[in-house]
Amino acid sequence: MARRAEITLDLRRLVGRWTLRSAGHAGRFTYLFIDMLRGLAEWRIYLPRTFEQATGVGFGSLFIVLLVAGFAGAVTSLQAGYQFTGTLPLYYAGAVISESMILELGPVLTGLILAGRIGARYAAELGTMRVTEQIDALESLGRSPISHLLLPRVLAGLLVVPALTMFANGMGLFVGWITAKQSLGITDADFTYGARFFFRPLDLWYSLIKSYWFAGAVTVIPCYIGYNTQQGAEGVGRAATTAVVAASVSILLLDVVITKLLLGK
Amino acid sequence: MIQLSDIHKRFLDNVVLDGVSLEVRDGETLALLGPSGVGKSVTLKMINGLLRPDAGDVVVDGLHVQRLKRGELSELRSRIGYVFQYGALFDSDTVAENIRLGITDETCYSDDGYCADRVRECLRLVNLAPDVAEKYPAELSGGMKKRVGIARAIAGKPKYLLYDEPTSGLDPVNADVIDGLVERLRDELGVTSVVVSHDVRGSFRVADRVALLWQSKIRAVGTPEQILGSRDAAVLQFLERDLEMSLIQAESVANVRKDGS
Numbered sequence: 001m002a003r004r005a006e007i008t009l010d011l012r013r014l015v016g017r018w019t020l021r022s023a024g025h026a027g028r029f030t031y032l033f034i035d036m037l038r039g040l041a042e043w044r045i046y047l048p049r050t051f052e053q054a055t056g057v058g059f060g061s062l063f064i065v066l067l068v069a070g071f072a073g074a075v076t077s078l079q080a081g082y083q084f085t086g087t088l089p090l091y092y093a094g095a096v097i098s099e100s101m102i103l104e105l106g107p108v109l110t111g112l113i114l115a116g117r118i119g120a121r122y123a124a125e126l127g128t129m130r131v132t133e134q135i136d137a138l139e140s141l142g143r144s145p146i147s148h149l150l151l152p153r154v155l156a157g158l159l160v161v162p163a164l165t166m167f168a169n170g171m172g173l174f175v176g177w178i179t180a181k182q183s184l185g186i187t188d189a190d191f192t193y194g195a196r197f198f199f200r201p202l203d204l205w206y207s208l209i210k211s212y213w214f215a216g217a218v219t220v221i222p223c224y225i226g227y228n229t230q231q232g233a234e235g236v237g238r239a240a241t242t243a244v245v246a247a248s249v250s251i252l253l254l255d256v257v258i259t260k261l262l263l264g265k
Numbered sequence: 266m267i268q269l270s271d272i273h274k275r276f277l278d279n280v281v282l283d284g285v286s287l288e289v290r291d292g293e294t295l296a297l298l299g300p301s302g303v304g305k306s307v308t309l310k311m312i313n314g315l316l317r318p319d320a321g322d323v324v325v326d327g328l329h330v331q332r333l334k335r336g337e338l339s340e341l342r343s344r345i346g347y348v349f350q351y352g353a354l355f356d357s358d359t360v361a362e363n364i365r366l367g368i369t370d371e372t373c374y375s376d377d378g379y380c381a382d383r384v385r386e387c388l389r390l391v392n393l394a395p396d397v398a399e400k401y402p403a404e405l406s407g408g409m410k411k412r413v414g415i416a417r418a419i420a421g422k423p424k425y426l427l428y429d430e431p432t433s434g435l436d437p438v439n440a441d442v443i444d445g446l447v448e449r450l451r452d453e454l455g456v457t458s459v460v461v462s463h464d465v466r467g468s469f470r471v472a473d474r475v476a477l478l479w480q481s482k483i484r485a486v487g488t489p490e491q492i493l494g495s496r497d498a499a500v501l502q503f504l505e506r507d508l509e510m511s512l513i514q515a516e517s518v519a520n521v522r523k524d525g526s
Contacts, residue, residue: 140342141366141367142340
């Protein structure tokens, strides 16, 4: 009896603690987001740093994004061939490859890669700055860490992620096309016919809209986590892994929500 | 003037400050002494609003720090230079860029020449050569990092300077250099300073008055002579504990000088 009461009490404590922690995070995240919106007025500070960050993050991520998109295009093409040969006209492969890349693989794979690459980088950078008192130093100089550190990173992501997504779409399509030509023997005319037959301008908009939301997820969440890092080197490591997991899960969740809102019936 | 009145602060169950009251007069240097982990740095961070007390009042230049809005606090902070324990330099920026961040003057945005002159002037004040400006913090020694931290803190021509353990982690020779620098900045710039330290010898050298923070409370305040003459058991215990370290340091300095000559 006493044991059961103890377990119930522990469970209630656990739920209570979790609720309080979640509410704390929600509150701090909201305040940080409002601070970022307020900080937008200080363009003189964040704009030069934004371009610096965008260059670093954009060029640094281009190779891995194109590589993964290329492989995704090739695999989609091979799987389309495996499933369609003998059952559907070959030009369907063009439609499947282009629609898969633009609607799903391009934005989601790019988002997930960047969640690892940008997310871990931002969380580790800001986390290190927090534990080595660099953020406190900025504040003590009367400078805003939001406009000096956070806004440049978030805005750089918003500039770079959609662009990288479009490159990934193009690369996936291109490699998929080449693979389909080699393995399925599809003609250029059939491929472009299939790709155009099912394509709607909304598809590209949908891809772009998703990439902006994913850009928000891979920048704002790691920035929040890094900014609130505690407990030295261990805390920085924890912040980096938490940021990657949180950003990746957010991307998958956003994928479902945006698809339901834009394409769902 | 800096005034702390009945300050209370706790982190979870750990009571750090319990009714601390302190006053730093304009132009004076006050050393806040105490053993490690007693809340000296917490007190210092409350002066420029990096931490908020649970209860009590912090007044700087007639302004109640906790009641200030964001813009007002930034404005106040631009009048307070803060030297961090480990320098807290931005490691991806050069020394010059670090110091530039401390220049709060709007002219800096439009006049690069003004900024470069100010950076050179700050480096001169902390006895560093102009060519250090282009180096990165990783290329500097511990003592140089501390000096760059001080240069950044004075770049905005502050009225107040807060030093958080300026000599910790330094060898006795470099600690002496930093202590000399604290004295020199007080004389040349006329700033009001608070020096947090657990080094009795250095603090007595630089301070006009000394306060001892002991078990979450201010145990004694007075001139170095008054503190040395105190019969308070806690003061005696703290001074005796530090005496041995001072002797070791003095011996070490003497050895270094002997080797050098």
